[in-house]
Amino acid sequence: MRETLNAAIAAAVASAIESGKLPLPSVPEVSVERPRDPAHGDWATNIALVSAKAAGMPPRVVAEIVAGELRSALAGVAESVETAGPGFINIRLSRGVVAEVVTRVRAAGASFGAAEPTGRRVQVEFVSANPVGPMHVGHGRWAALGDSIARLLEHAGDEVQREFYINDAGVQMDVFAASVSARYLELCGREAAFPEDGYRGAYIIEIAREIHAEEATCWLDAAPEAREAHFREKAYAQVLEHLKRVLHGMGVDFDVWFSERSLHAAGEGGGPSAIERGIERLRRAGHVFEHEGAVWFRSSGFGDDKDRVLKKADGSYTYFAADVAYHAGKFDRGFDLVIDIWGADHHGYVKRMESAVTALGHPGGLEVVIGQLVNLFRNGEVVRMSKRTGEMVTFEDLLDEVGADAARYFFLRRSTDQPLDFDIGLAKERSSDNPVYYVQYAHARICSILRKAAGADTADESVDIEAVAGGIMVTPEALALLGAEPGTLAGEAELGLLRKIAEFGDVVEVAARQRAPHKLTTYAEDLASAFHQFYTHCQVVVDDPVLRSARLALSDASRIVLATTLGLLGVNAPQRM
RNA sequence: GCGCCCGUAGCUCAGUUGGAUAGAGCGGGAGACUUCUAAUCUCUAGGUCGGGGGUUCGAAUCCCUCCGGGCGUGCCA
Missing domain, CATH: 1.10.730.10 (Isoleucyl-tRNA Synthetase; Domain 1)
Structure with a gap:
């Protein structure tokens, strides 16, 4: 209908110009909108307001001229065409035309409102949590957000892939393993110093208990390195299982679970890793330099505040280096558009990532959606959580209490860049308040x-x-x-x-x-x-x-x-x- | 200090990228079930859109500036 009216209005203006009623050099950009106030009809155009100046006539006069042409052009479609306010033209459709939508909806069914396939391939990457603990409620919001954006894009005709990036490389995995190891030793009745920066949540004890139940005390006297290496994998597998189960429970299923480790691993036949190849690409494009023993990416050349380290002086790679390789790979896989959904606490990271993607030859190929955090309330009272002691309401707890429907709906009810106050009491209420x-x-x-x-x-x-x-x-x-x-x-x-x-x-x-x-x-x-x-x-x-x-x-x-x-x-x- | 986000009714928030008299829910007040589900509906009260400049036919929306809040600003992940 929008297109029909646009065309009719453009034609009406053109014919008014041709007959000399309207002194305009050309037909201006036409747009129709749905008026807020139903008293203004079904559609309205501001064409007269926009073109009044060029025509050298008062807007209302222009509106009258165009409306006159429109009336005859839209006979049968519009019940009335009237000028109003400062110079709007209001169009009221005939009842039969308005009611046609019923037939269109029932014919289209679930695909009503869907666009033709665009052929565009889009990847949406979201949640992407460290596999060292349960999902928190913020992850839940990002899960709902990413999945719904994916559904929207699919409805809009894109081909969409959902991906979860597992941050399974890096020191947090070692801390994780050491934490589990300490709890395991405690379960075996041995004194164990808990790591200074270890994860103190009760779930660590649960993981240790499962290992203890399966393998008893056989790791008690093993070398700490061997024990932790083993525990790291066991615990990682358990957390990954948890993530998949919780996400599936809320109707979010990923097409790809991408391991960060695979980027660190040596390439085919012992060749360079994906990270090394990623840095090499940037180097060949002329955006890499060395300084004080480290390897840098000149992101400042792409609008970032400062340059960023890829390879540290100690020879290890930064998280950013892995992300460069990861994103390079996304485009190698043929995506036209890559959407990352990150928590607000990572927004300082956006510029450098965009810089890297541009440097890799895909300007505009990356879009980062920043999801603000979630504040939990229970009947108006803030739910306090402590990272230090590990006391928290996990996302799984929340799902169990309010259900997937209420959780998803509440997460999606606010705009993305707005922090969200989630009231558990309200989400559970079976009343009109909800x-x-x-x-x-x-x-x-x-x-x-x-x-x-x-x-x-x-x-x-x-x-x-x-x-x-x-x-x-x-x-x-x-x-x-x-x-x-x-x-x-x-x-x-x-x-x-x-x-x-x-x-x-x-x-x-x-x-x-x-x-x-x-x-x-x-x-x-x-x-x-x-x-x-x-x-x-x-x-x-x-x-x-x-x-x-x-x-x-x-x-x-x-x-x-x-x-x-x-x-x-x-x-x-x-x-x- | 610099960067990003936010500031709209008592509360929580929309506002279709510049349109007409700024909306909804909750909360306050007054009503509606012999009816296909009252988990609903109807009416009513409530606003200098943080302040001040600017751009134009027209600004909550765009530009500048100030105020107030959140987050970020690692050779961490």
């Missing part, structure tokens, strides 16, 4: 209506909703009954719902482009609200078979869009509550 239930309830209500329409008990779970929905037959003439009584509560409720459904395509497009799933939760709540109003003011299963078919079809279209929206959020759409 937006996730509000939205799901609208979906369940629709299913209940469909069951009734099929002549079944409204609570009969064995009813196949899709089959019932597929059996609803409706004619364009019937659909034109929707909103046939504007000004009445029923008529306005029907029109409001139709308009909200018609917005969906725009919402998905913007949410995908801006990597902003929170626009989906806002939309979901608006759509649910529009449906609840419709439900209150309009009896769906009425005696008149024509009106009934129209309202059933509208309910069904609402159901489909509601379910699709929730699907993009990764939240279930229950048929009964």
